[in-house]
Amino acid sequence: MAGYWKGTAAEQNSNRTFDAVALIDAEGNAQWLLTRAGLLDDDGFVVFANVCCEAQFEDDATGKDLGETATRDASVSAEVDSNVLSGELQFRRETYNFTLNAASDYNRSISLAELAGVYTRSDDTIFGEEVTLTVTIGTNGQVTGSYSNGCVVNGNASIPDSSHNMVQLQMALANCSDRGGSSKQWNGAYTGLGLLLSGNDIFYHSVIGPTWLGPQTVER
Numbered sequence: 001m002a003g004y005w006k007g008t009a010a011e012q013n014s015n016r017t018f019d020a021v022a023l024i025d026a027e028g029n030a031q032w033l034l035t036r037a038g039l040l041d042d043d044g045f046v047v048f049a050n051v052c053c054e055a056q057f058e059d060d061a062t063g064k065d066l067g068e069t070a071t072r073d074a075s076v077s078a079e080v081d082s083n084v085l086s087g088e089l090q091f092r093r094e095t096y097n098f099t100l101n102a103a104s105d106y107n108r109s110i111s112l113a114e115l116a117g118v119y120t121r122s123d124d125t126i127f128g129e130e131v132t133l134t135v136t137i138g139t140n141g142q143v144t145g146s147y148s149n150g151c152v153v154n155g156n157a158s159i160p161d162s163s164h165n166m167v168q169l170q171m172a173l174a175n176c177s178d179r180g181g182s183s184k185q186w187n188g189a190y191t192g193l194g195l196l197l198s199g200n201d202i203f204y205h206s207v208i209g210p211t212w213l214g215p216q217t218v219e220r
Contacts, residue, residue, distance in 0.1 A: 001051055001078070002026045002164070003107075004195055005085045005100035009034050012095040018044065020098050021215060022085060023193040023206060025168060026161045028052025031193060031206055032076070032089055033215050034096065035066070046212045047074045047089050055080045063091045064212040069185045105197055110165045112141050115157060115196060119203055119218035131182075135218055137203075143171055151176040151186065157194075167194045169207055186211050 005022040009032075018034040028050045035044035049061035056079040063074035078087035083102040088095055116139045122132045135145030137157055145153035155171020169192045176182040187210065194205025206215045 001028070001030070001053075001055060001057065001080050001085065002166070003085070004103045004105050004166070006103050007098065007100035009089070009096045009098035012097060018096070020100060022098075022100055023166070023195070024051060025166045025193055026164065029168070029193060030076075031208070032098070033206055034089075034098075035214060044214060045091055046206065046208060047076060047091055048208055049074075049076055051076070051078065061089075064208060065092075066214050067211055069211050105195060106165050108165050109163050110159055110167070110196060111162060112137075112157070112159060113139050114200055115141075115159070115167060115203070117220045119220045121216065121218040133216070133218060143169070147182070149176070149182045151182050155190075165195045167196075167203075167205070168192075169194060169205060171207060173209065183211075186213075 002024045007020050009018045009020040018036045021033045024030040030049055030051045032047045044066040045063055047061050047063045051057040058077040061074040061076045063072045072092060074091040076089055078085060085100040088097050116137050118136050120134050132148040135153060137143050141157045143155040143157050151173055152175045153171055153173055158168045160168060171190050174187050176186045177184050190207040190209030192205055192207030194203055197204050202217055202219050204217050
């Protein structure tokens with residue numbers, strides 16, 4: 001089931017459609033990222049579990065809404081058939097049916113030397129404030145960075161399987177405060193997954209901790 005999967009998910013009751021991505025590493029660490037651009041703001045959530053290590057999985061999971069600190073019960077039922085990952089998520093008493101296709105980006109080798117570099121991103125936060133993230137990944141996997149709103153990132157990137165493009169992240173977010181488009185409730189330890197895209201220029205990743213800030217794309 002390991003891979004980088006992309007497609008859509010539909011909420012059963014309302015038929016609302018979400019952009020959906022699944023990041024699953026060789027150890028079974030998995031995230032389903034569902035996002036949807038709204039008229040007033042963005043909407044989304046993440047469901048995460050360990051799905052090691054078969055082509056089918058059905059069990060309880062955990063979820064977080066975009067930008068929220070509450071952790072909620074969820075469940076996942078998924079199976080892989082002919083390079084398609086499909087199934088359903090249950091989160092906040094809603095059911096979401098997803099169909100995701102395997103992306104070829106996962107099926108290539110990667111090294112910390114290729115990952116190393118300085119990445120930036122400017123975007124609006126969930127509070128409507130524009131902030132810039134600058135993050136540096138060293139050849140030893142050390143991750144350092146900062147947001148223009150004052151939040152500071154420190155951590156580590158590792159590649160458990162160099163034959164596949166999937167990075168494990170462990171990091172801490174500190175110095176966030178209740179101003180400038182951040183919240184002090186965001187401070188704490190985060191774990192997640194990511195991969196290099198677009199000729200190694202873009203690092204796409206998602207980390208989960210006290211909150212979930214959505215899928216993050218930084219570019220060098």
